[in-house]
Amino acid sequence: MKKTLLLVLLVGFTAFYGFSQDTKYGVRAGLNISNMDFDPDATFSNQHRNGFMIGFFGEFGLSKSVAFAPELQFSSEGAKTKAFRLDYIQVPAVFKFRLSEKLYLGLGPQVGVKVHEHEDGIKNFAYSGVGGIEFKLSHTLFLDARYTYGFSNVLEDYMSFEGKNTNIQFGFGYKF
Numbered sequence: 001m002k003k004t005l006l007l008v009l010l011v012g013f014t015a016f017y018g019f020s021q022d023t024k025y026g027v028r029a030g031l032n033i034s035n036m037d038f039d040p041d042a043t044f045s046n047q048h049r050n051g052f053m054i055g056f057f058g059e060f061g062l063s064k065s066v067a068f069a070p071e072l073q074f075s076s077e078g079a080k081t082k083a084f085r086l087d088y089i090q091v092p093a094v095f096k097f098r099l100s101e102k103l104y105l106g107l108g109p110q111v112g113v114k115v116h117e118h119e120d121g122i123k124n125f126a127y128s129g130v131g132g133i134e135f136k137l138s139h140t141l142f143l144d145a146r147y148t149y150g151f152s153n154v155l156e157d158y159m160s161f162e163g164k165n166t167n168i169q170f171g172f173g174y175k176f
Helices: 002-022
Strands: 023-039 049-061 066-078 085-098 103-114 125-136 141-150 162-175
Touching (some): 049 085, 049 162, 066 103, 125 162
Parallel strands (some): 023 066
Antiparallel strands (some): 066 085
16 A cells, blocks of 8 residues: 555656646736627627736646646626626636747636626537637747637627627736
């Protein structure tokens, strides 16, 4: 039993030490330009909403050219109309691919949980896809741009139309 426990601890420490060699943590913040796509098309004025996002992330190097970067962020999205202003706590799970020394491409899924409004005709969960590009300014600072497209209808099923979030983020970040 002691040998098994020692072996598990040794393998676990080695895996953690090897995995953590290229592990970074950081914060990012930025501007959102979001809107909702309606099907059928909205018969009312559907203007975009400007908002902000802020969050923190971990970045785990899987190889020299691929990293996994899960995040936890607050994001104000939806449309300008008060009934469709949506704020989310989101978890994007982005895989980053190194294109050059300073340029990275990111792709992945995202899940969001709506905050502060209940029984307003909007579902509490939203599922999206994220794609973006990141430019390294230094070893610690970066700029990025992302596009998020909602896969799920965020409106309750009793509504006569469907709504999906779309969002463009312009962000900056700091890696510790």
